[in-house]
Amino acid sequence: MNLHEYQAKELMKSFGAKIQEGIMxxxxxxxxxxxxKLTADTGxxxxxxKAQVHAGxxxxxxxxxxxxxxxxxxxxxGEILGMTITNRQTGPKGKLVRKVLxxxxxxxPGESETKEFYISxxxxxxxxxxxxxxxxxxxxxxxxxxxxxxxxxHKEFIDPHLGLQGYQLRKMAFNLGLSGAAFKDMxxxxxxxxxxxxxxxxxxxxxxxxxxxxxxxxxAVDGKISLDGNSLFRHKDLAEMRDVMEEDPxxxxxxxxxxxxxxxxGNVGCMVNGAGLAMAxxxxxxxxxxxxxxxxxxxxxxxxxxxxxxxxxxxxxxxVKAILVNIFGGIVRCDxxxxxxxxxxxxxxxxxxxxxxxxxxxxxxxxxxxxDKSGLKVTPVILLKEAAEAVxxxxx
Amino acid sequence: MxxxxxxxxxxxxxGFTGKEGTFxxxxxxxxxxxxxxxxxxGKGGTKHLDRPVFNTVADAVKEVGADTSIIFVPxxxxxxxxxxxxxxxxxxxITITEGIPVQDMVKAKAFIDQRDVRMIGPxxxxxxxxxxxxxxxxxxxxxxxxxxxxxxxxxTLTYEAADQVVKAGLGITTAIGIGGDPIIGTTTKEAVExxxxxxxxxxxxxxxxxxxxxEADAARWIKDNATKPVVGFIAGQxxxxxxxxxxxxxxxxxxxxxxxxxxKIMAECGIHVVESPADIGEMMAKVLA
Numbered sequence: 001m002n003l004h005e006y007q008a009k010e011l012m013k014s015f016g017a018k019i020q021e022g023i024m025x026x027x028x029x030x031x032x033x034x035x036x037k038l039t040a041d042t043g044x045x046x047x048x049x050k051a052q053v054h055a056g057x058x059x060x061x062x063x064x065x066x067x068x069x070x071x072x073x074x075x076x077x078g079e080i081l082g083m084t085i086t087n088r089q090t091g092p093k094g095k096l097v098r099k100v101l102x103x104x105x106x107x108x109p110g111e112s113e114t115k116e117f118y119i120s121x122x123x124x125x126x127x128x129x130x131x132x133x134x135x136x137x138x139x140x141x142x143x144x145x146x147x148x149x150x151x152x153x154h155k156e157f158i159d160p161h162l163g164l165q166g167y168q169l170r171k172m173a174f175n176l177g178l179s180g181a182a183f184k185d186m187x188x189x190x191x192x193x194x195x196x197x198x199x200x201x202x203x204x205x206x207x208x209x210x211x212x213x214x215x216x217x218x219x220a221v222d223g224k225i226s227l228d229g230n231s232l233f234r235h236k237d238l239a240e241m242r243d244v245m246e247e248d249p250x251x252x253x254x255x256x257x258x259x260x261x262x263x264x265x266g267n268v269g270c271m272v273n274g275a276g277l278a279m280a281x282x283x284x285x286x287x288x289x290x291x292x293x294x295x296x297x298x299x300x301x302x303x304x305x306x307x308x309x310x311x312x313x314x315x316x317x318x319x320v321k322a323i324l325v326n327i328f329g330g331i332v333r334c335d336x337x338x339x340x341x342x343x344x345x346x347x348x349x350x351x352x353x354x355x356x357x358x359x360x361x362x363x364x365x366x367x368x369x370x371x372d373k374s375g376l377k378v379t380p381v382i383l384l385k386e387a388a389e390a391v392x393x394x395x396x
Numbered sequence: 397m398x399x400x401x402x403x404x405x406x407x408x409x410x411g412f413t414g415k416e417g418t419f420x421x422x423x424x425x426x427x428x429x430x431x432x433x434x435x436x437x438g439k440g441g442t443k444h445l446d447r448p449v450f451n452t453v454a455d456a457v458k459e460v461g462a463d464t465s466i467i468f469v470p471x472x473x474x475x476x477x478x479x480x481x482x483x484x485x486x487x488x489x490i491t492i493t494e495g496i497p498v499q500d501m502v503k504a505k506a507f508i509d510q511r512d513v514r515m516i517g518p519x520x521x522x523x524x525x526x527x528x529x530x531x532x533x534x535x536x537x538x539x540x541x542x543x544x545x546x547x548x549x550x551x552t553l554t555y556e557a558a559d560q561v562v563k564a565g566l567g568i569t570t571a572i573g574i575g576g577d578p579i580i581g582t583t584t585k586e587a588v589e590x591x592x593x594x595x596x597x598x599x600x601x602x603x604x605x606x607x608x609x610x611e612a613d614a615a616r617w618i619k620d621n622a623t624k625p626v627v628g629f630i631a632g633q634x635x636x637x638x639x640x641x642x643x644x645x646x647x648x649x650x651x652x653x654x655x656x657x658x659x660k661i662m663a664e665c666g667i668h669v670v671e672s673p674a675d676i677g678e679m680m681a682k683v684l685a
Contacts, residue, residue: 089638123498125608128505128579160506201499230471231497260642264634275576275642276550276605279631280673283655286634287672295635297642328552328559330535361555362535383563384556384674 001227004052006101007241008223011200012207017192018185018219020211022103024052031077032070034102044104049076052099054246055089056224063097066105073102098245106221110214116221117176118142119190120206121197124157130197132156132168132190136176138209164194182216189218200238201231250313257309258299266291268391269314269323269353271307273298273332281326284384288391293320298327298337307340308347315348322354322394324387329361338367342374354379354394358387398525399545399570399590399597400488400516401464405529408456408486409434410477411468413444420468420492420533421445427530432460453484464488466522466531474518475500482508482515489581490531491517501579508581515581519643521551521573532573542567544680545591547584548603549576549610549643553631553673557601560677566684569597576605576643585614592623599625599684601676602667604658606632607646611658619665625683628667629676630655 003011009019021042023034035047051063058064063085065076077100086094107114116138124131135153137145146153154175156168169187178186189210197205206224213219232239244252254261260275264282268290272278275297282292294317298310314323327337338359345351357378359367364382371378379394381387401407407424411417412434422445425431433448433456440451450456453465465486469477474493481489489508496518508515516523522532526541538555540562548554554573561568572587574580584604591597604611611630618626632641632648633655640647648654663669670679 123502123578125578128502130502160502198499201497203498228498230495231499233472234497262636262639262641264636272552274550274552275646276548276553276603276631277556277673279605279635279641279646280550280553280556280629282635283631283633284672284674292634295641328555330538330552330555331533360559361538384560385672388672388674 001229001232001242002054002246003225003227003241004054004099004243005050005223006052008205008225009220011225012193012196012205012220012223015192015196015199017189017196018217019223020103020106020219020221022050022101024099024101025077026099028074028077028081031100031102032074035067035070035073038102038104042104046105047073048103048105049073049080050101050103051080051083051085051097052101053085053090053095053097054243055085055087055095057087057089058085061085061087077102095246106211106213106219108214112214112216114214115212116209117212118145118208119193119210120204120208121193122204127157129160130158132158132172134172134176138211142208163198164191178212180216182212182218185216185218201228201235202226203228250316254296254309254313258306259310259313260295260297260299261313262295264292264294265319266293267319267321268395269293269317269320270326271296271298271310271314271323272326273328277326277328281324284388285324285391288388288395290322290391290395293317303336304340304343307337308344311344311348311351315352320353322356322391323351324391325355325357325359326384326387327359327361329359329363333363334359334361334367335363335370338370342370342376345374345376351376356381356387356390356394358382358384398528399594400514400523400572401525401529401531401570403430403528405430405464405488405531406432406460406462407464407466407529407531408432408453408460408462409466409468410453410481411470412436412449413439414468417468418445423536424530427536429529429531432462453480453486457484457486462486464531465490467491467493469493471495471497475504478504478515479507482511482513487513489513489515490520490522491515491581492520492522492533493517494519496577498578501577505579505581516572517575517581519577520575520580521554523570523572524568525570526568534571534573538562539571540567543569543596543598544601545569545594545597545599546571546601546603547587547591548573549605550603550631553603556673557603557676561601561680564677564681566677566681569594576646578608583613584610585617588614588618588626589621592621597624599627599680601680602626602628604628604630605643605646606630606635606641606648606655607653609653612652612661615662615665615667618667622666626667627676627680627683628659628662628669629673630658630662631673
């Protein structure tokens with residue numbers, strides 16, 4: 001589960017990290033009020049208006065703008081609220097901006113030069129350990145930095161028994177070229193980020209940029225946090241931060257019905273049990289001359305109600321020209337899934353596209369009889385290879 | 397010979413008296429698996445499915461000589477159950493539970509890495525040695541006895557592969573579902589190595605999916621050490637970047653963990669890679685002919 005920037009920064013702050021202060025607003029008027037309050041609280045005269053969407057690349061897309069007075073706050077907030085940000089991370093549909101963060105200006109002049117860093121912490125799958133990734137090259141795409149100047153990207157692995165140690169904090173702050181007050185502040189900042197990550201069960205915390213201000217404070221200017229969905233049962237407060245408006249409405253609906261669904265762009269819908277077989281079925285659709293319209297895992301306890309819901313969701317997509325049902329019955333009994341298909345057919349009425357059904361494994365024979373008796377027209381197949389051929393044929 | 401579990405394994409079920417544990421323990425017993433008891437804290441001293449229930453894994457090890465455990469404990473308590481089993485001296489831990497918090501697994505993995513124990517999973521279908529022991533949730537009848545080993549991240553895709561292998565006139569020695577989580581006890585490479593060293597296994601099916609680099613690591617090991625043919629498939633050739641596809645670990649993060657990249661390196665390392673999941677069985681029959 002992803003958090004917005006304003007939520008991520010507030011969470012870091014609650015663990016003791018200094019942040020670029022800000023107030024979230026959902027309208028232009030609220031944005032102006034936020035700016036006034038922020039000036040009263042922090043003394044900032046300029047403000048930064050930042051689009052709050054679950055995607056990076058907001059700056060380049062025009063979603064982050066500087067306002068030098070309240071009129072400009074009104075103007076920029078008006079421009080950003082309601083705009084659609086479209087880039088590689090948002091997908092072709094883009095993301096509508098519904099919220100802005102009005103933030104203080106932290107690049108004020110002072111005794112020393114400002115400097116931007118990159119800091120993140122996440123799980124390293126190879127070692128099963130948490131790892132800090134950090135760099136002196138902040139404010140840029142870290143993957144590009146790693147590509148062009150790999151020696152400027154550092155890693156610090158955390159011992160799972162002991163957690164983050166003092167020497168590691170010092171090493172990281174020294175590697176970032178800091179000294180004096182900024183050095184000390186950086187060790188505190190990294191410790192706070194570590195505590196945020198561990199105590200909130202994050203799967204990633206990324207600060208880019210992390211800023212050394214002209215008066216030698218270390219603060220988070222941006223913040224990105226993903227939470228481990230498996231741990232939300234013990235973080236009710238964090239679970240409430242979920243913004244379903246940022247998610248695909250169909251995927252949200254499917255999730256509520258216990259279906260694991262990802263919308264894709266193709267012409268063949270599919271309904272499968274098990275994530276691996278679902279991906280494999282999508283691949284087979286492609287090799288048969290089609291394009292998968294979705295990923296859909298009906299799960300290990302697929303019942304009639306769930307199967308009907310799955311059908312309705314797939315059929316809503318007008319691009320779908322055929323549906324392939326691929327169930328390998330194990331614990332899931334094929335006859336139960338077949339009953340779901342028949343029930344769905346009875347309640348939806350005519351299924352307007354060709355339906356290829358492959359039910360294999362436990363009670364496959366009973367399943368076939370159920371479908372044969374129902375009057376539902378399907379192309380029944382037994383082997384996966386036959387399913388592929390059937391897809392090819394109906395698309396031809 | 398066989399790998400990980402056989403008819404002599406002394407198996408206990410952690411989460412024995414729960415709904416999942418009861419259902420699958422019944423199925424395992426019906427298959428002929430040597431289930432010697434189970435653990436449910438607070439129900440020690442009672443009987444369930446005609447077998448003794450213990451309060452702790454340590455009691456089960458002491459009283460009935462348990463050496464293998466299958467875990468059906470709910471996600472919030474599963475990492476703790478893994479550590480309990482490892483600490484009690486269990487040698488093979490098979491964790492079925494899906495949805496264990498990642499940071500719990502960071503700790504559990506570090507704990508078991510220091511002990512003489514092998515863990516399979518979590519978030520896996522388990523391990524089956526045909527006609528000997530079914531220590532998992534797979535449909536036993538699919539896995540007819542033969543000479544092919546299977547290593548897979550996925551449940552139903554493992555059944556599919558086994559079914560194809562059997563229909564191609566072959567059969568299964570042991571099938572190992574390693575699990576689809578970001579942190580797992582046994583990697584693809586380690587599972588392949590177990591089967592490579594099993595004299596009864598003559599060919600190996602290796603099934604992976606997008607995300608991580610377990611398959612690439614296994615492929616490089618196979619290139620230098622293979623003594624039998626390996627047929628490979630990677631699910632998720634059509635998966636979009638940055639989206640989790642059902643399994644928590646199935647996500648394309650960069651150029652190296654796409655299906656195409658994995659299939660390329662597997663082919664370069666001498667694995668017989670099939671593009672379509674429908675061709676796994678036939679390819680195995682072909683390379684063994």
